[in-house]
Amino acid sequence: MLRWGMVIDLFRCIGCHACTYACKAEHRTGKGVFWSLVYDYERGKYPNVMRSFLPILCMHCEDAPCKQVCPTGATSKRHDGIIVVDPKKCIRCKACMIACPYQVRFENPEDTYPTIEGHLKQERPVLRQPGIIEKCNFCKDRIEWGKKHGLTPGMAWDANPACVNACPVNARTFGNMNDPTSEISKLISSQKGDVLHGELGTGPAVFYISAGKPLPPRLRME
Amino acid sequence: MGMRETRKLGYTSQKEWGWPSAIEIFCGGTAGATYILSVLPYLLFSGSVFLNGVYASLVLVLISVFMLAGESNSLWRLPRAFFKIKSPLALGAISLSLLVILSIATIGILYADVTSKALSLVGWLGVAVSLLAIIYPGALMGLMKAIPFWSGSGPSFLLLSAALVSGCAVVTLSGGLGHANFDLSRLTLGLLVVQGLSLLIYIIMGSQGSKAAQTSVGRLIKGHLFFIFMIGATGIGLVVPSMLYIIDIISPSAPMPYVGSGLILIGGVFMRYSLIASGVKIPMLSEDSIGATYWLYH
Numbered sequence: 001m002l003r004w005g006m007v008i009d010l011f012r013c014i015g016c017h018a019c020t021y022a023c024k025a026e027h028r029t030g031k032g033v034f035w036s037l038v039y040d041y042e043r044g045k046y047p048n049v050m051r052s053f054l055p056i057l058c059m060h061c062e063d064a065p066c067k068q069v070c071p072t073g074a075t076s077k078r079h080d081g082i083i084v085v086d087p088k089k090c091i092r093c094k095a096c097m098i099a100c101p102y103q104v105r106f107e108n109p110e111d112t113y114p115t116i117e118g119h120l121k122q123e124r125p126v127l128r129q130p131g132i133i134e135k136c137n138f139c140k141d142r143i144e145w146g147k148k149h150g151l152t153p154g155m156a157w158d159a160n161p162a163c164v165n166a167c168p169v170n171a172r173t174f175g176n177m178n179d180p181t182s183e184i185s186k187l188i189s190s191q192k193g194d195v196l197h198g199e200l201g202t203g204p205a206v207f208y209i210s211a212g213k214p215l216p217p218r219l220r221m222e
Numbered sequence: 223m224g225m226r227e228t229r230k231l232g233y234t235s236q237k238e239w240g241w242p243s244a245i246e247i248f249c250g251g252t253a254g255a256t257y258i259l260s261v262l263p264y265l266l267f268s269g270s271v272f273l274n275g276v277y278a279s280l281v282l283v284l285i286s287v288f289m290l291a292g293e294s295n296s297l298w299r300l301p302r303a304f305f306k307i308k309s310p311l312a313l314g315a316i317s318l319s320l321l322v323i324l325s326i327a328t329i330g331i332l333y334a335d336v337t338s339k340a341l342s343l344v345g346w347l348g349v350a351v352s353l354l355a356i357i358y359p360g361a362l363m364g365l366m367k368a369i370p371f372w373s374g375s376g377p378s379f380l381l382l383s384a385a386l387v388s389g390c391a392v393v394t395l396s397g398g399l400g401h402a403n404f405d406l407s408r409l410t411l412g413l414l415v416v417q418g419l420s421l422l423i424y425i426i427m428g429s430q431g432s433k434a435a436q437t438s439v440g441r442l443i444k445g446h447l448f449f450i451f452m453i454g455a456t457g458i459g460l461v462v463p464s465m466l467y468i469i470d471i472i473s474p475s476a477p478m479p480y481v482g483s484g485l486i487l488i489g490g491v492f493m494r495y496s497l498i499a500s501g502v503k504i505p506m507l508s509e510d511s512i513g514a515t516y517w518l519y520h
Contacts, residue, residue, distance in 0.1 A: 197504060
């Protein structure tokens with residue numbers, strides 16, 4: 001059974017936003033739309049000031065709240081666990097945006113503009129429509145392309161999500177969570193990966209680790 | 223349900239439900255309750271169907287349907303909302319649409335003077351569909367794990383009691399006070415008490431819940447929703463009408479139930495809006511956020 005997931009090492013993340021830009025370049029999302037982003041906070045008072053970063057993307061939950069509330073089935077879960085949005089089925093009710101505890105769903109901006117969906121030789125122009133809800137899809141087209149060409153997502157550059165490739169400090173690891181021999185499974189088990197808002201029981205596929213150090217007590221935010 | 227953009231959260235422009243959704247929920251729920259109260263005397267007590275109530279129900283449900291359809295900005299895509307029955311929103315779209323059809327059918331049967339069996343069948347179907355139309359917003363809100371104040375079955379009970387109160391008010395205002403085979407004033411007062419208790423329990427549970435739920439309660443009782451909730455929803459919609467109905471029961475006077483009903487409807491809209499607007503999402507980060515430098519200090 002295949003289930004794609006991602007591990008993000010918070011100890012390594014330097015908040016460079018390379019993942020954000022790589023995602024925008026890959027999916028050519030509209031103004032104000034960020035499928036992958038990094039929360040960047042300053043805290044403390046001078047001179048004891050520190051910055052903290054939390055990379056966020058769609059968690060591709062096992063029990064996705066967005067999928068439950070979608071009235072049309074536009075939001076669905078693939079066999080490999082990726083939560084996808086079918087723009088042809090979306091009626092723009094935006095209930096999924098409110099249901100998502102991670103706030104990673106975005107409404108397309110008002111202007112209609114062309115984009116390219118797909119990767120490498122599979123490029124096909126798609127006309128984006130205003131009001132349609134979008135979100136991270138783990139670069140499913142890259143995964144499909146890679147698998148078609150005998151590559152293993154998580155192991156091969158061309159089959160990896162764009163944000164994973166772009167990270168200069170290798171803070172992101174992608175792979176099959178259900179394969180106990182995969183790097184991601186080893187990282188989750190060996191470093192006790194934790195999820196955001198685990199108390200909600202949504203079963204996210206994005207885990208956070210801290211390079212062997214204990215995770216901050218507030219990872220599970222209220 | 224439609225939304226309005228209320229805040230910018232970092233990069234994201236997240237949406238929240240607002241007045242249009244409140245009006246839509248109010249009209250849909252009230253329409254359902256009005257239909258139930260209009261046909262139940264016929265179905266249960268061998269009375270007659272209160273035609274004015276069915277008309278009122280039809281008008282209200284049409285308003286709700288138009289609000290629901292208008293906010294999606296995509297009329298030609300809307301039929302898709304009928305196909306995923308597991309979603310409360312789809313159930314809402316189906317029940318509201320069916321309520322339009324069944325209200326028209328009820329009116330048609332009454333005018334055509336068709337057999338009573340047909341009226342019974344349509345009436346019972348209408349009651350079932352009305353209950354769905356009343357409950358679906360609460361069920362949808364209950365699924366919103368991101369907003370702890372809404373999670374669970376609380377909103378369903380609250381909206382059910384509120385809809386029944388509003389339904390009584392509409393039946394009263396459309397001239398059904400003497401039509402019902404039961405004492406509508408006493409029923410309305412009883413339902414007002416139930417709604418008040420539901421609201422109180424809901425608020426208490428919210429105040430003892432998570433931090434986000436407590437923030438929601440704070441918005442209602444001392445935040446920017448204070449006037450809408452405490453004065454609009456509770457004062458105008460609950461306390462004053464209750465007093466008017468008590469006065470009416472002690473010494474019956476013609477205007478009391480009508481004034482009370484009008485206030486119930488105004489307060490009902492405020493109640494729905496304050497419930498919606500008070501919803502606070504779980505914060506992504508607390509003050510003690512995490513990141514690369516966290517371990518330098520811990």
